[in-house]
Amino acid sequence: MLARQTQNKALQWLGRQLFNRDDPAAFFDPLLEQVNPMWVQQYTPALVKQIINETSDTKTLVLKPAAHWEGFEAGQHVNICVEIDGVRHDRTFSLSSAPALWKKQGLVTLTIKRLPGGLVTNWIHDRLEAGTTIGLKEAFGEFRLPATPRPILFIAGGSGITPILSMLETMAADDYRAPVTLLYFVRTSSDIIAREKLEALASRYPALTLTIIITHESDEPRYLRESDLQAVPGLKARDVYMCGPGGLMDLAGSQLQNLGVKEDSIHKTFFAAPATVLDGGAVGGTVQFAKSQVEVSSEGDANLLEMAEAAGLSPRYGCRMGICHQCSCRKTSGTVINRITGQSSGPGEENIQLCVSVPQGPVSVEA
Ligand code: FES
Structure with a gap:
């Protein structure tokens, strides 16, 4: 009888804990409490368990994402979010571990090379320490093994x-x-x-x-x-x-x-954006960022993300090389050239990626 009463009280207490929380999962996953609450809706917290030196300019981060992270397939990328001097930065990296390590031990690895002048990779190499929690998004990408074995x-x-x-x-x-x-x-x-x-x-x-x-x-x-x-x-x-x-x-x-x-x-x-050489005289234009009510002009081959940032806007982005689709945005009119393929869009409405789209004449986007 006493055991049953104790059990009931424990269940009531557990219910109150869950009920009193905006995010019940936070009760079970202490990692969720270690990050900026603003992140939690967009990112899965991931604890940096270990940092391994691979070469003089490459380190492997061993991460333990919170349990609700959905996993990945071999070859896919992931966006991470780190806060550097109070500013949030997203970057895309490939997962270097096999999915089995995540399934069996709840761990994943990212192997990251220091890029000359790279804000985030230099911060990871010089300042990130084991025990820090960073943000992780769900994995993505089509660089995956064939469904049935082929040479x-x-x-x-x-x-x-x-x-x-x-x-x-x-x-x-x-x-x-x-x-x-x-x-x-x-x-x-x-x-x-x-x-x-x-x-x-x-x-x-x-x-x-x-x-x-x-x-x-x-x-x-x-x-x-x-x-x-x-x-x-x-x-x-x-x-x-x-x-x-x-x-x-x-x-x-x-x-x-x-x-x-x-x-x-x-x-x-890719781990660096491939770039088609664009004829500087044939690209450039005035871009209207409708929601922000900002208009920016370019004469060279700057992409729409660079133009928006130069005008003080902060559109979302991840990889900056056309693979993560974080910067996708609706173009309502005008023509853009895709910096990777060198192909021009149609003149009408369609989704584009700001980071690889270079205006060719006047363009309007919803951002
Ligand atoms: S930022 Fe990744 S596709 Fe543009």
Whole structure:
């Protein structure tokens, strides 16, 4: 009887705790209380459990997101939010761990390279400490493994290895039964990210052929050659996944085309915005940001996000390279050129991404 009364009282107390909270989940997840309440609706809090030095300019953050975070597929990106000197900043990074680590231990990793002049990456390298809570959004992105196993060639450059690490860990764990080749390009041997992990993968996952190519340790730079690709067995039948600097991606793209690999077999993701060279005389215009009642003019190839910021507006953004869609906005009239594809939009209403849209004449957007 006493036990039953105690149990009832405990349930009543629990009910009161939940009822008195705006967000009942906060009661169960102490992480939710550690972040700016303004964040909680938009971001999942994630505790920085550990920071691992990978190379002199690359660190891996081991994060424990609050339990309601929805998880991800190998190869996807995530937006994080950090507060630097009272200002909130969003950035996009690839998840470098396999989804299994999240499912089994509730952990994910991000492997982040310091970018010259990069506000957020420098802050992460110099000031972020284990024990801090940062914000995390849900994962996104179409850089994902095929639904059924097919032979794959991965081409990675520098920190472009990060989504591929997640994919390889997943394939090894799932015993992905098809040939897999990784060509990994780095400037020097000290720039190899996760070297031990890659070597361990190659030894425990026999389907994987790992080749690391050092580009800048000899008299002449050693870039990707067609012979590297010709040496991959059954190249034309493979899906190709590429992530790295624009130069490597462009070179690989043209060599693969020369060797007869079909365009629709090639999957790319970026860690820096690829840019089509736009004719400065053919772009630029006056942009009306309708909600903000601001009008801005440009004569060069500034994108709409840069123009809005230059005018003191603060539109939402994440990756600034056309992959996260955080900056999506309704264009109500006018033509823009997509900085990545070089293609012009129609003149009418449609959704555009501010960060990759360059005006071509007068443009109105809803922002
Ligand atoms: S900020 Fe990510 S698509 Fe524009």
